[in-house]
Amino acid sequence: MAAAKKTPTPSKKPPRATVRTYRHGLGDCHLVTLYGARKAKYQIMIDCGVILGTANAGAVMTEVMDDILAATGGSIDLLVATHEHWDHVSGFAQAAESFAKLKVGAVWLGWTEDPKDADAKQLRGERDNALALLRAAAVRMQLDGGGDGEPNLLTSLLDFFGAAARTTTASALELVRAKVARPRYCDPKDLPVELDGFRGRIYTLGPPRDMKMLKKTLPSAKAPETYGMALAAAERSIGQALANPEQQPFSNAFRIPSRVAQSTPFFQQRYWNDEAWRRIDVAWMDDASELALALDSMTNNTSLVLAIDLDDVGVLLFAADAQVGNWLTWSDCKWRVGGKPVTGPDLLARTVYYKVGHHGSHNATLKAGGLERMTALDVAVIPVDHAMALKKKWGDIPLDALVTALGKATTERGYVVRTDEELSATAKRRGARMTRLYVEVDVF
Incomplete structure (x- = not known):
């Protein structure tokens, strides 16, 4: 009889990164901490929002923002707002008093938010x-x-x-933009930003410049998109x-x-009467x-997609809500780093951590051009609240077939986390941590 495989245990070496994903409802908020030489830290906050209709949303998002203040000492190196949707930016307005206390070194937005860009206009x-x-x-x-x-x-x-709130996504985004004198508007054609002292760099994969691809959102058996x-x-x-x-x-x-x-x-x-279908x-x-x-889909497709490449570890992929057209263009992304070519597919092949796109919806994780290329994937985190999705009539969030595929992709080395569920026994054994407010994963 063959010996049973041993479940990998958490590494004893210090992590190269820690990703904290908040469990505040149907929305995205992440705190990424990179570790460098001599205990140096580089901290990135990505999005902060929750879907309209969340109970006590102001108090919820203030608790999240206060936790970020405590975890960072009130200062972060980089603030990223991926796109103008309420469930990604509302917290900047809902927790405005706490957000005002946060010191920010740099702000990154997608080129689609650049007020001087003709296509963005x-x-x-x-x-x-x-x-x-x-x-x-x-x-x-x-x-x-x-x-x-x-x-x-x-x-x-x-x-x-x-649309039904006192503030709008645009006004919430302005609070982000106002944190620094000159925000950076990221474009896939840009060279990766080197993280000096942290053995890594950050690539921009999306949003694409091609207007046709920005509007390409749904998969189809015929095209196949x-x-x-x-x-x-x-x-x-x-x-x-x-x-x-x-x-x-x-x-x-x-x-x-x-x-x-x-x-x-x-x-x-x-x-x-109850037979509303008769009415015209x-x-x-x-x-x-x-x-x-x-x-809605085109706005999702304007998502700023970042690949944080840690040389000796792999890639942390934050896809926001990018949909089909955004994903498809990553195959054409090319850069030269240290005299060597790097492509979008290269980054996908080295992805070890994946923030699952759009709460695990059907058209926000490509199959052949996406997940199937992530052959080194360890951890997939789905920020989701299925109960709220049902209230909003989005019963397929997260999509069961996608959750199953993520499980198969990570089963040998890692695990899948849903923020609306408790950690699995495997995730706990492999080092994931969860509190009422967040789930935290180390990357080695």
């Missing part, structure tokens, strides 16, 4: 126009009786932009409906005013939901 213009239409559509939906107070696709997607709905077509459809409040499927000669019909027993029984008066709102999905 175009993207912001498209996003702002779409958001204005969607907010108007959400109000019109309520007025037309298309909302019953329960979350629907349109309103839940608008949550990502803080397809594009989302074109923003312009959806905007025209919604704009026409909003510009004509009386727009209806039938002409005046064949139409009864809504208020009259609502008070008529015949229509009360046959129309305003708000069918035009299908385009609003399609537009919201396209806008």
Whole structure:
């Protein structure tokens, strides 16, 4: 009988990095500590947010920010905001008083947030126009009786932009930008930033410069990827409906005013009842939901993706919410370091720690061009709150098939962590630590 394999135990040598991921709900917040010579530390904070609708969100995010202040002594080397979604940036505003106490050496944002970049200006213009239409559509939906107070696709997607909050994603991002005089707007074409004294460097993999790839968000069996709905077509459809409040499927000669019909027993029984599928008066709102999905996915695809390469250890990959188009462009990323070529696939092959994209959704971890290339993967961490995802009607977060694939990819050397679940026995044996507020992983 073959001898049973021994489970790897935590290394006795000092770690090269520690990643603390907060368990504050459906959102992202990470504190990365790199260790260098003579007990030097380089500390990076990546995102700080939680989904709109989280109970006591201000108190929750203040607790997170206060923990970061305590863990860092009130000072970090680098602050990263990956993209303009509420579940990634809300904490900067919700915990503004605590955030104001944090000293920051540098701020990194994606090139898509550069106010002087022409392509970024175009993207912001498209996003702002779409958001204005969607907010108007959400109000019109309520007025037309298309909302019953329960979350629907349109309103839940608008949550990502803080549409119902006193502050917005844009204002939260401004608090980040204001931390330093000159933020860096990262581009995949940039040379990696050397981490002097820490035997490593940081590469930018995304967001891509290709506008077509920014809008490429969904996998498909036919392509195998397809594009989302074109923003312009959806905007025209919604704009026409909003510009004509009386727009209806039938002409005046064949139409009864809504208020009259609502008070008529015949229509009360046959129309305003539980069989909402029979109604066609708000069918035009299908385009609003399609537009919201396209806008949400494209914003995810503007995620700043960082690969922290520690020479003697491997790569820590923080993919934020990058979706298909973002991932696909990494194959074209090339740099020269020390006279030798380095490519995006090289970095994936050396990835030992993966912050799983977009809470483990179906289109935020590529298969052949992503996870299957991570042949050295030790640890995968999924920041997620499945109970909240269910409330938001996102039942497939995290996707079971992806969680299974991550388990297979890490089973020989490491483990998978979900922030909404307790650590597995294997994760504990292999050195992971968890408190009520965060999970912490050492990288050797």
